[in-house]
Amino acid sequence: DGQLKTGRDLLVATLLGAEEWGLSTVPLMTMGCIMMRKCHKNTCPVGIATQDEELRAKFAGHEDDVVNFFFLIAEDLRGHMAAMGYTSVDELVGRSDLLIPDAEVLGSRDKLHGIDLSKILTPSASIRPGAAVRNVTVQDHSLELALDKTLIEAAKPAIERGEKVTYAGAVSNVNRTVGCMLSHEVTKKYAADGLPDGTIDIKLEGSAGQSLGAFMCKGITIEVTGDANDYVGKGLSGGHIVVKPPASATFNAHESIVIGNVALYGATAGKAFFRGVAAERFCVRNSGARAVVEGVGDHGCEYMTGGYAVILGPTGRNFAAGMSGGIAYVYDPHGAFPNNCNRGEVDLYEIEDAEDSEIVLGLIGEHQARTGSTVAAEILADWSKAKSKFVKVYPRDYKKVMEAKKAKEANEREEAELKAQKIDDAFAKLKSMSSVADKELSSNIVVSRPTQLDSPSKVRGFVEYEREALGYRDATERLKDWKEVHRHDPADAIKPLLSTQSARCMDCGTPFCHQTNTGCPLGNKIPEWNELVHQGRWRDALDRLHETNNFPEFTGRVCPAPCEGSCTLGIIENPVTIKSIECTIVDRGFDEGWIVPKPPVKRTGKKVAVIGSGPAGLAAADQLNKAGHLVTVYERADRAGGLMMYGVPNMKADKMEIVQRRVDLLAAEGIVFVTNAHIGAEGHPSIHDIRDESDAVVLACGATKPRDLPVEGRDLEGVHFAMEFLHANTKSLLDSNLSDGNYIDAEGKSVVVIGGGDTGTDCIGTSLRHGCKSVVNFELMTKPPDGRAPGNEWPQWPRIFRVDYGHEEATVRDGKDPRTYEVLTKEFIPKADGSGKIAGVKTVGVRWVKDEATGRMNFEEVEGSEKVWEADLVLLAMGFLGPEQTLVEKLGLDVDQRSNFKAEFGEFETSVPGVFAAGDCRRGQSLVVWAISEGRGAAAKVDAYLMGDDASLGALDASEAA
Secondary structure (H helix, E strand, O other), rough: OOOOHHHHHHHHHHOOHHHHHOHHHHHHOOOOOOOOOOHHHHOOOOOOOOOHHHHHHHOOOOHHHHHHHHHHHHHHHHHHHHOOOOOOOOOOOOOOOHOOOOOHOOOOOHHHHOOOOOOOOOHHHOOOOOOOOOOOOOOOOOOHHHHHHHHHOOOOHHHOOOOOOEEEEEEEEOOOOOOOOHHHHHHHHHHHOOOOOOEEEEEEEEOOOOOOOOEEEEOEEEEEEEEEEOOOOOOOOEEEEEEEOOOOOOOHHHOEEOOOOOOOOHHHHHHHEEEEEOOOOOOOOOOEEEEEOOOOOOHHHOOOOOOOOEEOOOOOOOOOOOOEEEEEEEOOOOOOOHHOOOOOOEEEEEEOHHHHHHHHHHHHHHHHHHHHHHHHHHHHHHHHHHHHHEEEEEEEEHHHHHHHHHHHHHHHHHHHHHHHHHOEEEHHHHHHHHOOOOOOOOHHHOOOOOOOOOOOOOOHHHHHHOOOOOOOOOHHHHHHOOOOOOOOOOOOHHHHHHHHHOOOOOOOOOOOOOOOOOOOOOOHHHHHHHHHOOOHHHHHHHHHHHHOOOOOHHHHHHOOOOOHHOHHHHHHEEEEHHHHHHHHHHHHHHHOOOOOOOOOOOOOOEEEEEEEEOOHHHHHHHHHOOOOEEEEOOOOOOOOHHHHHHHHHOOOOOHHHHHHHHHHHHHHOOOEEEEOOOOOOOOOHHHHHHHEEEEEEEOOOOOOEEEOOOOOOOEEOEEHHHHHHHHHHHHHHHOOOOOOOOOOOOOOOOOEEEHHHHHHHHHHHHHHHOOOOEEEEEEOOOOOOOOOOOOOOOOOOOOOOOOHHHHHHHHHHHOOOEEEEEEEEEEEEEEEOOOOOEEEEEEEEEEEEEEEOOOOEEEOOOOOOOHHHHHHHHEEEEEEHHHOOOOHHHOOEOOOOOEEEEOOOOOOOOOOOOOOOOHHHHHOOOHHHHHHHHHHHHHHHHHHHHHHHHHHOOOOOOHHOE
């Protein structure tokens, strides 16, 4: 359809001369197509390009959506026309003089330079004045002269009364789609049932035109003595077609082309017998017809999904490419066929069982009887010997489906026999309860899909297997320690699980999981390393993972996994367990000793200072060090790691085994870390001195300015920012295992956490481990729905109700989820003893209402909903407002409206030359994957700034950014 998608596209096509438009891609997408590009595999997850009944049941499209789209695109076109001053499409057809080449576009790329569009845009009216530029006459298809008119008249007794009819006549290549109009008349009366086979028998002599027997229904047989052009049997729907050379022919039929290209395209039922060779793409997309031919050209049985094809002669190359169903039997007396077969989807077998013999022998016998084939006669004369020369081409996944179907049918027969015999023994009772029992006999049993197998299949893995993540350790046990909450089972123990879970990845043609604006900002090659894990190639999977992600052990633990939220499988069911697989890949890499220091072979002599050692700073430092620059990282805390060291608790990412391990690895590769260096603060290194000593500076300071809650009583003792609480706890844990007492202790206290998200959950989990008396979590927003709400469609991040580790732990310990929604804090209440300590929190309930004028949601307080909550410790986890402004003042940096360091995404350079910004200090509070992505992008720009044409780091493609 030329990618016509908008009203402007239609306008341009019209100005170039189009009078009609054919749209395909976008209308298909309005019905649910997600461009998986797996149409040939019969695994379309949205039920469009598939004949799998289970997948077709997932189709949710509606014709009204297509109608609405066409209304919208028509309105869009009318808007463009009105802007140009035109009221009808007819006035614009062929008006290429109204198209003006965009000089900026033509000058933007070298390969477009010198292109001259003037000839294409010259109006035809200027060359031939008065010549019509649009259709001004009615096209005459001369249907009254079609051969089918004669056939319909001759077949009236059959159509009206079901009587047998025979017609004989001539055919030539001007007679196209012979039998199609006749089938229409039969179908109008008899619908899909058609007529009994052989009711209408048509015998023609000559050379048939294109599409002989197209869409021909059951009950019609066309026999052509001569030959036929392309598309014989296109869409054949139950009829029979025979094409054979005349008896007087002096050539060898089995060596001569008797029909053209693309025979039986999309056929669903019926039979076809061709005495002679078919040209290319025989049986392409055949999904139900049975055919016999004496040789085929290239690409035979391409994308075939059903039916049978018997080839009694040689084949061209690429046979069975994309073949996902049906069976082909190829007579191969010289053993040449395997070299011509594309085995990407199929396996080759001999004819062994009686069922295969019966099918092949029956079709060959019918072929010989209908065409007089000498090849068929020779094979039938010595079938026992000829049988061994046949090769059965069997799609491997189709084979699994057929075997499962046979097993089910056998089980049903056995159940029926048991039921008929009224056997009431223990075995019958046990069998009736099995997962393969008849649904009517065991309708109360829910058969679940497996989550782990030793040898899972990938082609239909997303259909056959259920999601299972590695998950967390038991909540009761993990509350007793500060170890990671995630399970870390031995690699051998979880091999079946990960092999099966990776088999659920559909290897999408258009993967949304690693697209920057919907999924992973790093562009992680998720389908690729999922496939490698499925194959057991763990080292290769690690290499593929490290191509785009410097620290997968960080993202595999603390990232909320937007990749899973945009996973294509999430449209129809639970998404792939991407995060678990990612984490296991890198953990195994460390366990196996595959991840070792790799200092750069060559140094450039350029010095770069990185301010901040969070994920953005570490990623920038790692990339710049790989490029050979001398990198020094400054961190104001006593340990490097930034957010990963002190912002995330130990039970989410172990500080020594995960964070410090990576810092040590980077140090071994040549990066210098300077801790306790609060750049810009009094008594600490000067930013100006650092600039003077460095060739470039990267600011990766994070967004560390917390959002406050300025209500009465805010200054009471016991009210803290969440990061004060989490930072102090982790530092004390690392310094002394909490024995030094240098942390905010929640033991025995009533804890109130205000604000949700990961930070709120971390406060809950930490308080529980301290042994708090109680914990409650206030959320201002409405409780999210269990599933996606209208307006939150895939592939957006699903804004749904989730239970994180802290919520689960509180529920296990206290018997209820700690969260309370639609609560507004009004006041912090002091203790009555005048100590200045907090005693409670006063709140009011709110409801969210839509402002009809602006369309925005605002909250209003609910009268009579005031409440006072007991509180000894209040933790404010309401997010961050941006970076601290010390460096802004020292360097004179420009900032944006949110006080972030101003630097265009994709360029990362601030208003101060040679100073770059990345991560939360530039974009605001965000995810660890975004921080790493920005660090990598900034490093590429720094490298280009320092080295020019000799830069070695690939620049981030800003066109893919959100």
